[in-house]
Amino acid sequence: MTLGSKEKKILEILEEKPDATVMEVAAEIYGKPVLRHSNEYNSTCRSFNTLEEKGLIQKEGGQVKWRIKP
Secondary structure (H helix, E strand, O other): OOOOHHHHHHHHHHHHOOOOEHHHHHHHHHOOOOOOOOHHHHHHHHHHHHHHHOOOEEEOOOOOEEEEOO
16 A cells, blocks of 8 residues: 555654644644645645545544544
């Protein structure tokens, strides 16, 4: 399974900060505050969805939080 650099970074961040939201992860990836529905936020959401499709993470409840699958 091939992962892009952003997908790898997301997994690293979730390992360190399992309670991080998509916005917090995006801010860490881009090194600046990220607004909801910005290009950076949307790109990060797509990467989260790709990781979910690959079975590596799962959405937690109805929140905007994700967990690495055990």
